[in-house]
Amino acid sequence: xxxxxxxxxxxxxxxxxxxxxxxxxxxxxxxxxxxxxxxxxxxxxxxxxxxxxxxxxxxxxxxxxxxxxxxxxxxxxxxxxxxxxxxxxxxxxxxxxxxxxxxxxxxxxxxxxxxxxxxxxxxxxxxxxxxxxxxxxxxxxxxxxxxxxxxxxxxxxxxxxxxxxxxxxxxxxxxxxxxxxxxxxxxxxxxxxxxxxxxxxxxxxxxxxxxxxxxxxxxxxxxxxxxxxxxxxxxxxxxxxxxxxxxxxxxxxxxxxxxxxxxxxxxxxxxxxxxxxxxxxxxxxxxxxxxxxxxxxxxxxxxxxxxxxxxxxxxxxxxxxxxxxxxxxxxxxxxxxxxxxxxxxxxxxxxxxxxxxxxxxxxxxxxxxxxxxxxxxxxxxxxxxxxxxxxxxxxxxxxxxxxxxxxxxxxxxxxxxxxxxxxxxxxxx
Ligand code: PLP
Ligand code: PMP
Numbered sequence: 001x002x003x004x005x006x007x008x009x010x011x012x013x014x015x016x017x018x019x020x021x022x023x024x025x026x027x028x029x030x031x032x033x034x035x036x037x038x039x040x041x042x043x044x045x046x047x048x049x050x051x052x053x054x055x056x057x058x059x060x061x062x063x064x065x066x067x068x069x070x071x072x073x074x075x076x077x078x079x080x081x082x083x084x085x086x087x088x089x090x091x092x093x094x095x096x097x098x099x100x101x102x103x104x105x106x107x108x109x110x111x112x113x114x115x116x117x118x119x120x121x122x123x124x125x126x127x128x129x130x131x132x133x134x135x136x137x138x139x140x141x142x143x144x145x146x147x148x149x150x151x152x153x154x155x156x157x158x159x160x161x162x163x164x165x166x167x168x169x170x171x172x173x174x175x176x177x178x179x180x181x182x183x184x185x186x187x188x189x190x191x192x193x194x195x196x197x198x199x200x201x202x203x204x205x206x207x208x209x210x211x212x213x214x215x216x217x218x219x220x221x222x223x224x225x226x227x228x229x230x231x232x233x234x235x236x237x238x239x240x241x242x243x244x245x246x247x248x249x250x251x252x253x254x255x256x257x258x259x260x261x262x263x264x265x266x267x268x269x270x271x272x273x274x275x276x277x278x279x280x281x282x283x284x285x286x287x288x289x290x291x292x293x294x295x296x297x298x299x300x301x302x303x304x305x306x307x308x309x310x311x312x313x314x315x316x317x318x319x320x321x322x323x324x325x326x327x328x329x330x331x332x333x334x335x336x337x338x339x340x341x342x343x344x345x346x347x348x349x350x351x352x353x354x355x356x357x358x359x360x361x362x363x364x365x366x367x368x369x370x371x372x373x374x375x376x377x378x379x380x381x382x383x384x385x386x387x388x389x390x391x392x393x394x395x396x397x398x399x400x401x402x403x404x405x406x407x408x409x410x411x412x413x414x415x416x417x418x419x420x421x422x423x424x425x426x427x428x429x
Contacts, residue, residue, distance in 0.1 A: 049075040059306065067309050077302040083293045084285075085119030086301065089308035093117055096316060097263075097279055101252040114257060116285040118292070121299045123236050123264035123276030128154055129291045130232055130260050130278065131199075140195040142178065142229075144170040146361075146391035146401070148206045151199060151234070160393045161195065167352035169212035170200055172219035184226045198229050202250065204237030204357020207391045207403035211241070211356045214248045221253050229258065236264035236276075237357035239323050242331045257281040265307065267358070268326050273303045330358055336411035337404065343415070344422040348429075358407040361388075366429050369398035373428055383420040 035041070057069040057077070069077055084090065094117055097103075103115055120126035127150070135141055137157035144165035145152075152160075164174030175198075187194040198220070202212045212220075224231050233250040241247065251261045260280035269275070278288055292298060311319060337360050338353050345351075350363045364370055374387040388401030402421075406414060 046080050049078050052078050054078060061310075065313065067306060067313075069305065073305065077305045079301060081298050081301040081304065083118075083298045084289045085299065086304045086308060088312065089119060089304050090117060092308065092311050093277055096319070097251070099316060101249050103251055104253070104255045114282055115279065116282040117277055117279045118285050118289050119299045119304060120262075120276045120278055120292070121296055122266060122274040123234065123262040124150055125296070126262045126276055126278040126288065127151065127232070127234055129288045130262070131156055133284065133287050133291065134197050134230060139197070140193055142175070142195045142198040144200055145393045146207055146388060146399075147199070148201060148234070149390050152391070152393065162393055165208070165210060167208070167210050168216060169202065169205060169210040170216065170220060172216055172223065175220060175223055179223060179227055182227065187227055194227060196229055197232060198224060199232040199234065201234050201237070203235055203241055203247065204354055204359070206237070206357065207359050207386065207388065208361045209352070209354025209357055209359045211247065211354070217248065217250055218253060221250060224258055225256060231259050233259055233261040235261060236267060238263065239268045240327060240330050240358065241356040242327055242334065243355055251279060260284060268323060269307060269310070273307065275299055275303055275307055330407070333358070333406040333411070337406040337414050340411070340415040340418045344418040348422060348425040358405050360404045360406060362402050362404060363400050364402065364425055367400055367425065370400060370402050373424065374402055377424055377428065378421070381420045381424050383417045383424070385421070
C-alpha cells in the first residue's frame with residue numbers, strides 16, 4: 001500500500017525533481033507523511049508547524065454544517081504543499097471536469113495522461129502564467145474586445161488584434177476575415193507572424209455579458225485547427241449560466257488538445273480565498289506548474305484544504321445544488337436590473353439581457369465617450385459605473401458604453417441608480 005502511494009507522490013513531483021528540485025522539501029515532507037513511522041527524515045526544508053501560533057480551525061457553514069481542522073489537519077493546512085495542488089482536491093476537480101466537459105478522446109482523455117489540471121491562486125494567476133508561457137513580445141494575439149481589463153493588464157508587449165463580436169460573443173466570420181491575411185499552410189514557417197493564441201471569455205463576458213453559442217464555438221474551433229492556434233478559454237462565469245442546459249465548452253470539443261481552460265471558484269465559493277484551476281494539455285500544464293514553483297510555490301494549503309473538505313462533503317451533487325442557488329440569485333438580480341433599465345433608460349440607452357454572469361453592458365445614446373460623464377458627473381450624482389473605455393484594447397479610444405454589475409446592489413438600489421443615470425444622460429444631451 002505504501003509503495004503504491006509513494007509511486008503516486010513520486011509521479012506528481014517528477015517534473016520538479018527533473019528541474020533541480022526547487023521545492024524538493026515539499027516533495028520530501030509529503031513523502032515523509034506517507035512513510036512508515038520508522039523512517040527518520042533529515043531531508044525536508046519545511047519549517048516545524050509546532051512553532052506556528054495557530055492550532056485549530058472550525059468554520060461554520062451557512063447550511064449549519066461545520067468544517068473542522070483538528071490539530072493534524074491544521075498542521076498540514078499551515079505547511080507547504082505540492083505546486084500543482086493538494087492531491088485530493090485535484091482528484092475531485094478532475095472528476096468534475098470529466099463529468100461536465102467530457103473532453104473527447106483522440107489521445108486527450110485524462111485517464112491516459114494527456115490532459116492535466118493544476119490549482120491556481122484564482123483563475124487570474126493561471127491566465128497570467130498561461131499568457132507568459134505562450135506569448136512573446138511582438139506576437140500577434142487574437143481576442144474579442146471589449147474584454148476583461150485584468151487580461152489587458154498582463155504586461156506582454158504583444159500586439160492585440162481585435163476580433164469582431166456582438167451579443168453572442170466572437171463572430172466566426174469576423175475571425176475568418178482577420179485570419180485571411182495569413183496563409184494557413186505557412187503558419188509554421190520561421191518568421192511567420194500568424195497568431196498562435198486566441199483568447200476569449202465564452203460565457204457572460206466581462207464586460208459585455210455576451211455568451212457564445214455552441215455553433216459559434218465549433219466554427220471558431222475549426223478556424224483554430226486550420227491555423228493551428230491554441231485557444232485560451234477564460235470561463236469564470238461558466239457556473240453562472242442562467243439557463244440549462246449549459247452551453248458545451250471549447251474543452252468539450254477539443255479533439256486536438258489545443259484548449260487551455262481557466263476555471264474560477266471566485267463567483268461561486270469565494271473570491272478572497274483565491275482559488276482557480278487550469279485544465280489543458282499536460283505539457284502546457286506542467287510548464288504552468290513550474291512557473292508556480294518559481295513564484296508563489298502553491299495556492300494556500302489552508303485555502304485548498306478548506307475547499308477540498310467542503311467539496312468532498314458535498315459531493316458533485318451537493319456542489320451543483322449550491323450552484324443552482326447561486327444562479328437563482330443572479331438570475332433574479334439580472335431580471336431586476338433589466339426591468340429597471342426598461343423603466344428608466346429606454347429612451348437614452350440600449351442593451352442586451354445577458355444569459356450568464358453579472359454584468360449589463362449599456363450603450364448610451366448620443367454620448368460618444370462615457371469617461372467624463374462617469375468619472376465626474378456620475379460621481380456627483382452618487383452613482384458608480386465603469387466607463388467602457390477601460391475594456392478596450394486602446395483605452396483612450398472613445399467608447400459610448402458603461403458596465404453595470406448586478407451582483408452587489410439590491411433591486412431598490414439598482415432602480416435608484418438607473419433613475420440617477422437617466423437624468424444624468426438627459427442633462428448631458
Ligand atoms: N477572467 C475574467 C473574465 C474575470 O472577469 C475575472 C474576474 O473578474 C477573472 C478572470 C479573475 O478571476 P479570479 O478571481 O478567479 O482570479
Ligand atoms: N527564499 C529562501 C532563501 C528560502 O529558503 C525560501 C523558502 N524555503 C523562500 C525564499 C520562499 O519563502 P516563502 O515560503 O515565504 O515563499
